[in-house]
Amino acid sequence: MPSRPTLIRAAAVPALAAALALSGAGCSSIKSGAPAAGPSSDNRAVRNGGTLTVALSAEPDKLDPTLARTLVGRTVFNAICEKLYDVDAKLNVVPQLAAALPQFSSDGKTVTIKVRSGVKFADGTPLDAAAVKASLDRHMTLSGSARKTELSSVASVSVTDPATVSIALKSPFVPLTAVLADRSGMIMSPAALKSAGANFGTNPVCVGPFKFATRVAQDRIEVVKDPNYYDAAKVHLDKVVYRIIADATTRFNNLRSGDADVLDTVATTDVEALKSDPNLRLLTSDSLGYQGITVNLGNANGVGKPAGTLAAPYAGPLATNAKVRQAFERSIDRAALNTVVFGGQFTPACGPISAASPLSSDAAQACPKHDPAAAKQLLAQAGVATPVKVSMVQANDPVERRLGEALQAQVKEGGFDLQLQPTEFSASLDQTDAGKFQLYRIGWSGRIDPDGNIASFVQTQGSQNISGYSNPAVDDLLSQARAAPDTAKRRDLYGQLITKLHEDVPLMYLYRAKNLTGVSSKVAGVQVYGDGLIRLGAAGFAA
Amino acid sequence: MRRYLLRRLLESVVTFVLVTIVVFLGVRALPGDPARTLAGEESDPATVAQIRHDYLLDRPLPVQYARYVLKALTGDLGRSARTGLPVRSTIGHALPVTLQLAMFAMVIAVLIGVGSGVVAAVRRRTATEWAANSVALLGLSVPNFWFGLMLVLVFAIAFPILPASGFVSLFDDPVQSFRHLLLPAIVLGTALAAVIMRQTRSAMLEALSADYVRTARAKGLGGSRVVLGHALRNSLIVVVTIVGLQLGVLISGAVVTEQIFVLPGFGKLTLDAVFTRDYPMIQGVVLVTTTAYIGINLFVDLLYSVIDPRIRVGGAVL
Numbered sequence: 001m002p003s004r005p006t007l008i009r010a011a012a013v014p015a016l017a018a019a020l021a022l023s024g025a026g027c028s029s030i031k032s033g034a035p036a037a038g039p040s041s042d043n044r045a046v047r048n049g050g051t052l053t054v055a056l057s058a059e060p061d062k063l064d065p066t067l068a069r070t071l072v073g074r075t076v077f078n079a080i081c082e083k084l085y086d087v088d089a090k091l092n093v094v095p096q097l098a099a100a101l102p103q104f105s106s107d108g109k110t111v112t113i114k115v116r117s118g119v120k121f122a123d124g125t126p127l128d129a130a131a132v133k134a135s136l137d138r139h140m141t142l143s144g145s146a147r148k149t150e151l152s153s154v155a156s157v158s159v160t161d162p163a164t165v166s167i168a169l170k171s172p173f174v175p176l177t178a179v180l181a182d183r184s185g186m187i188m189s190p191a192a193l194k195s196a197g198a199n200f201g202t203n204p205v206c207v208g209p210f211k212f213a214t215r216v217a218q219d220r221i222e223v224v225k226d227p228n229y230y231d232a233a234k235v236h237l238d239k240v241v242y243r244i245i246a247d248a249t250t251r252f253n254n255l256r257s258g259d260a261d262v263l264d265t266v267a268t269t270d271v272e273a274l275k276s277d278p279n280l281r282l283l284t285s286d287s288l289g290y291q292g293i294t295v296n297l298g299n300a301n302g303v304g305k306p307a308g309t310l311a312a313p314y315a316g317p318l319a320t321n322a323k324v325r326q327a328f329e330r331s332i333d334r335a336a337l338n339t340v341v342f343g344g345q346f347t348p349a350c351g352p353i354s355a356a357s358p359l360s361s362d363a364a365q366a367c368p369k370h371d372p373a374a375a376k377q378l379l380a381q382a383g384v385a386t387p388v389k390v391s392m393v394q395a396n397d398p399v400e401r402r403l404g405e406a407l408q409a410q411v412k413e414g415g416f417d418l419q420l421q422p423t424e425f426s427a428s429l430d431q432t433d434a435g436k437f438q439l440y441r442i443g444w445s446g447r448i449d450p451d452g453n454i455a456s457f458v459q460t461q462g463s464q465n466i467s468g469y470s471n472p473a474v475d476d477l478l479s480q481a482r483a484a485p486d487t488a489k490r491r492d493l494y495g496q497l498i499t500k501l502h503e504d505v506p507l508m509y510l511y512r513a514k515n516l517t518g519v520s521s522k523v524a525g526v527q528v529y530g531d532g533l534i535r536l537g538a539a540g541f542a543a
Numbered sequence: 544m545r546r547y548l549l550r551r552l553l554e555s556v557v558t559f560v561l562v563t564i565v566v567f568l569g570v571r572a573l574p575g576d577p578a579r580t581l582a583g584e585e586s587d588p589a590t591v592a593q594i595r596h597d598y599l600l601d602r603p604l605p606v607q608y609a610r611y612v613l614k615a616l617t618g619d620l621g622r623s624a625r626t627g628l629p630v631r632s633t634i635g636h637a638l639p640v641t642l643q644l645a646m647f648a649m650v651i652a653v654l655i656g657v658g659s660g661v662v663a664a665v666r667r668r669t670a671t672e673w674a675a676n677s678v679a680l681l682g683l684s685v686p687n688f689w690f691g692l693m694l695v696l697v698f699a700i701a702f703p704i705l706p707a708s709g710f711v712s713l714f715d716d717p718v719q720s721f722r723h724l725l726l727p728a729i730v731l732g733t734a735l736a737a738v739i740m741r742q743t744r745s746a747m748l749e750a751l752s753a754d755y756v757r758t759a760r761a762k763g764l765g766g767s768r769v770v771l772g773h774a775l776r777n778s779l780i781v782v783v784t785i786v787g788l789q790l791g792v793l794i795s796g797a798v799v800t801e802q803i804f805v806l807p808g809f810g811k812l813t814l815d816a817v818f819t820r821d822y823p824m825i826q827g828v829v830l831v832t833t834t835a836y837i838g839i840n841l842f843v844d845l846l847y848s849v850i851d852p853r854i855r856v857g858g859a860v861l
Contacts, residue, residue, distance in 0.1 A: 059815065061583070062627040069583030144597050149587050201627045217626050217633040218815055219710070219807030243709070245805050246815075249692065250708065254805070257699040257707035304588040426575030426820055429586070433579060456587070463587030 044524035046540030051239040052523065054534060055251045055260035059218055059244045064201030065186035066139050069146045071445045071532070074183065075264060076242055078533045079223050080122075081206035083185035084113060084132070085177055087448055091288075091356055091530050093177050097127060097187055097207060099163070101177065108172030108483055113165045113180075120228040121189035122211035129159040135187045136167070142198070147184045149456070149463055153482075172483035174490070178449030209235040209537040218244055236525070236540030255280060255518050262526055263518035264534060268345040274518050283517040283528045286356045289446025290349050290453065292509040293392065295325055299435035299468030304461055307468040313391075314438055317384045324388060325505035326368065327378035331414025332407065333370040338511055341403045349512040351498045352444075352453040356530050358487060359450050363495030368502060375414030386415035392439035393432060396422035400441060432466050440466065443513075448531060450494050451482060458506055469506035551844055555837045563615075566829040567608050570822055577820035581624055598624055598822070611826060620830070621823035623816075630827035633812065638831065640710050641808035644731065644800070645793040647724050649786065651732030652739055657775075657782060659736070660743025664751060665770055675740065682737035691730045691803035698726060708805035727804040731797055735789050742785050746778035753777075780850050787843030 060073035065081055068074075086096040095101060099114040119127040136157045139147035153173035160166045169176070179185070192205035204212050209231065210223035221242040225235050243260060245251040248267035254260040256277065266274055266282065274280050297319050298307030310319050317324045334348035350367035353360050379386055392407070394400045404420040411418050418439075423431060432440045447453055455478050456462040460470040474497060481493040501507065515532040525539040578594040579586060595601045599610065614621060620630035656679075663675040699707035705726055711719040750756060751774050759769050798810030809828065816824035 059626070061581075061625050064627065067627070069581070144590075144593055146583070146590065148590065199627065215626075215628070216636050216807055217623065217628050218637070218812055219805075243805065245708065247802055250695075250803055250805060253692070253695050253700060254707050257695070257703060259699070259707045259709060302588070424575065426577075426580040426818070429579050430574065430576045433586075463589075 045543045046236050046524045046538075047543040048236050048540065049238050050236075050541045051241060052237050052262065052536065052539065052541075053241045053243060053260045054262040054536075055245045055254055055264060056242050057248070057251065057265040058246060060221065060242075062201035063204045063212065063215070063221070065135075065183045065188060065204075065206070066142050066145045066147055067201060068183055072264070074531075075534050076221055076223070077183065077186060077206075078208075079210040079240055079536055080204060080208040080212050080226075081186040081188070082208050083181055083183075084187065085181035085185055087181055087529060087531060089527070089529055090358070091354075091448060092358060093181050093448065096181075097132075097185075098180075102167075102180075104172075104174070104485055108174070108485065109169045111167040111169065111176060112160070113167065115163050115165060116230075117163060119207055119230050121192070121205055121207055122226045122228055123189050123191055123205045124228055125189045125191045127187060127207060128162045129165045130162070131190045132165045132187050133157045133159050134190045134193060136165075136184075138188070138193065139184055150179045150182070150184045150452075171479075174482055174485055175449035175451040178447065178452065181448055210237075210240055213239070220244065231537070235537060237536065240536055252518070255520065258520065261520045261523050262534060262536075266516040266518045268342045268516070270518075271343065271345055271516060279521050281519045281521055283515075283519055283526065285515045285528050285530050285532070286347060286354055287446055287513045287515055287532055288354050288357070288448065288453070288530050289444045289513070290352055290354075290509050291443035291511050291513060292349075292441075292507050294432070294440045294442055294457075294467050294507050295319070295505060296432075296435060296437050296439070297467050297469050297506055299466055302435060303433045303466045304463060306461065307470050310435070314436065316390065316438060317382060317388060318390050318438060321382045321384070322504055323378045323382040324384060325508075326503075327375040327382070327388075327414055328390070328411060328416055329368045329502075329505055329508045330371050330375040330378065331411040331416060332508065332510065333410050334367070334510055335370075336410070337403065337406050340406050341399065342511070345516070346514055347512045349509050351501070351509050352457075352507075353450045353494060353498070354446065354512060354530060357448075357450060359491050359494055361491045361495040364450075364491075364498050366499065366502065372413040372415075379415045387412070387417035388415060389417045389419065390438050391419040391421055392441055393421045393423050393428050393437045394441035395425045395428060397425075404441065435466070435468065446531070451478070454478065454494075454497065455482075458501065467506040469504065471500065471504055474500050474504075548845070551841055555841055558837055559833060562833045563612065563830065564608070566826060566833075567611065568604070570825050571604065573817070573820065575820055577624065577822055580820040600822075615826075615830060620827040623821055623824045625816075625819045625821045625824070630823050633824065634809070634827055634831055637807055637809045637812045639712065640806055641793075641797050641801070641810060643713055643720070644724055644727055644797055644806060644808060645790060647728035648731035648735065648793060648797075649790060651728050652735035652789075653782075653786065655732070655736035656739025657743050660740040661747055661770065661775060663740065663744045664747035664774075667748070675744075679737040679740040682733040682740075685733075687730050687734065687799045688803055690733070691726070691800060694726045694730065695803070710806050710808075723804075727800045727806060730803070731793065731800045735793065738789065739782060739785055742781050743778060746781040747774055750774035750777045780847065783846060783850065784843060787839055787846070790839055 056072050058070065058072045060076050061070045062068055063076060065077060082096050084096060084098040085093050088094050097116050097119060099116045103112040115127065115129050115132055121127060139145055140151050140154060153169050153171060153176060155168040155170045158166050186206060188200060189205040193200055196203060208226060209229050211226040213222040213224045215221045222239060224239045225237065226232065229235060245254055251263055252270045255263040271282065274282050295318060296310060296314055300308030300310050338344055338346050338348050351364050353364045355365055379388065392404065394404050401422060408418040408420060431437060444453060456464040458465060458469050458474055459478055460475050477493050477497040481490050484490045484493060515528050517528045517534060519526050522541055523539060524542045527535040578591045578600055581594050582591050599607055622629050623633060659675040659678060663672040666672050695707045698705045706723055709723050711723050713720040756769055756774055759773050797808055798814050801808040801811040813828045816828060
């Protein structure tokens with residue numbers, strides 16, 4: 001069985017020629033950083049008091065920063081659990097519970113974090129370096145922790161003095177700052193951790209503008225203003241009720257009827273109706289994540305295992321020949337997909353980094369141009385008979401079906417016969433982890449640092465590398481980018497890396513969703529940045 | 544009577560055990576690894592293995608089943624694999640919602656169903672019967688989700704007099720509870736009303752042509768006393784059976800209505816649990832549903848003997 005790296009190196013020579021072609025006429029740049037259709041925040045004056053109802057699109061899982069795994073849960077955490085770092089509207093990492101940005105030692109292996117002073121948890125316990133260490137240690141060691149992978153670069157955490165934490169790294173890892181701007185950076189009250197233990201999530205106690213009050217499963221989570229919060233004077237609302245309304249139409253109806261004030265994830269089909277309603281406003285921002293298609297190149301033994309040779313029915317020229325994959329990608333008209341399936345509401349995308357990211361570059365946004373004739377030429381060069389039959393596993397919801405059918409029609413022009421395999425989502429995860437697929441329509445919610453959008457998906461034996469992709473050059477670029485403290489240098493490295501991905505095509509990026517948040521015009525001060533979290537710290541009812 | 548009761552109880556226990564086994568195996572036969580589903584986006588093989596271990600999913604099925612049954616017998620249904628909240632208290636919150644909805648819907652269904660059924664039977668072959676039949680057919684034919692959405696559009700958005708969603712307990716605030724449950728109860732109740740109406744009508748037609756009704760009329764009893772006191776009373780046994788059976792259906796089948804009106808009820812809980820492969824929750828939910836079904840059927844059987852003394856005394860019917 002040929003090992004994966006050999007296979008990729010063999011494929012890399014003809015791929016280089018294709019890459020040169022891509023960098024010329026075949027490649028254009030996607031300008032997804034264009035201003036959003038609506039404002040992402042609203043700074044009207046607000047009055048104090050009131051209860052705000054937010055309709056969430058799904059039920060958050062455990063409200064325990066160590067164990068939480070859902071995107072929607074992060075929106076609730078945003079109200080009750082602050083992090084060492086946060087992002088600003090431009091997605092720059094800024095200190096939150098830390099007093100300043102972290103100091104990296106010259107060898108990049110020691111990180112020093114100063115903790116903000118005068119901060120108290122919702123239960124009155126003071127925040128100090130020991131509390132930060134306790135939370136980070138718990139993230140790294142608790143059974144079932146969802147933070148272990150994110151913090152896998154950390155060797156140990158120590159308290160230097162009551163206001164300083166020192167983190168020793170196994171190897172340099174610049175993205176740690178961004179990791180600490182997500183759930184891994186959430187600091188929990190040591191007193192609450194001691195009393196609740198593994199059940200901390202049933203009554204989470206952190207630092208935040210609001211504190212947890214109650215939760216009724218599948219119905220609502222209520223949080224109330226926290227008088228212990230260091231910035232309590234700037235918090236206007238008395239209470240926020242997060243209601244779980246999974247169905248998009250029902251959610252929208254609740255916003256229209258006034259039963260909800262803020263709406264998470266407006267369906268693209270409701271956007272026009274929302275815009276035309278004078279009582280409602282739409283907040284939009286580009287998502288940090290992406291939606292795309294993963295190609296099974298060598299996942300013969302399951303995710304995380306060494307790559308191998310695919311067997312029938314998953315083997316085929318798509319897995320073995322980069323030209324065939326490039327041809328498939330050239331057959332896709334991303335702009336048309338966006339128009340047909342999402343009413344033009346989203347942004348066509350060709351890479352894992354949002355154009356809004358400070359680490360984006362022209363190379364990161366380069367895009368294989370839609371050209372069915374070129375696709376057919378590539379197939380002829382690859383020496384495969386057309387139409388090339390390929391199958392794609394996709395979730396079995398109506399939007400996915402529409403997307404699948406549109407893709408099917410597009411790639412037909414390029415010489416592909418695409419068979420759709422709609423599968424229940426949970427089952428599809430299992431199936432594709434096991435390598436039982438050719439193409440899989442799946443996306444990623446996105447992380448602040450590009451490393452979180454790339455590494456685990458394309459790194460050799462990466463934890464989510466269901467493609468079975470392995471390219472030592474890509475692994476090397478990832479390692480270099482992790483160790484480079486200089487932003488310009490990292491930007492360049494990620495640009496190079498994405499160029500390689502366009503040559504090898506383990507993933508075909510299709511579009512970047514927008515964070516579409518509906519807000520009643522009675523409400524002001526709601527902020528939604530690229531991370532998609534609904535920030536209510538400054539929100540309130542308009543004065 | 545005691546023998547009858549004992550036998551029915553024994554049958555119930557056997558049914559109960561069989562159902563737990565079927566459900567336990569059925570849940571595990573679902574495609575999709577629950578550990579992988581729980582791992583969510585940040586999934587990696589080590590985490591999935593850890594979750595599998597934490598929830599005993601790596602142990603043999605008989606071990607898992609024995610543990611589940613033993614714990615369930617002590618009233619411990621475990622914790623939701625997804626939210627970490629205790630299954631028992633989660634069901635404890637959801638069940639009253641669905642029960643209140645089901646009861647309210649049942650009242651609406653009985654009022655409309657029995658009323659229109661009696662009218663249709665008495666006014667046979669008239670425009671009134673035709674109208675009652677049409678309404679019943681409409682109630683059966685209109686899908687819940689469409690009817691629910693229409694009610695929300697009209698009564699919550701166009702004329703905002705009722706809330707579009709949510710639940711307030713009858714015991715916390717009866718007025719708000721009524722306002723929140725009215726639309727969902729109408730949606731859930733109308734389909735059932737149609738069933739009850741048709742059964743009432745046919746039972747009434749049969750009763751009205753029976754000898755004792757003719758005798759009653761011959762004795763000079765007034766129309767309404769014959770209809771309500773004799774024919775309807777004897778038709779009620781059919782209606783009670785239907786109501787009993789349908790109550791179970793309502794409890795487990797209120798899913799669509801609960802989704803539309805965002806009621807944190809039992810049906811929605813079940814659906815969410817299945818989609819997220821939350822084994823402890825699915826098992827808990829089914830355990831409670833089974834108990835409810837068996838309990839209601841037992842209750843209805845006993846109710847027969849109250850309504851129809853022949854069942855109490857005669858062994859033939861048993």
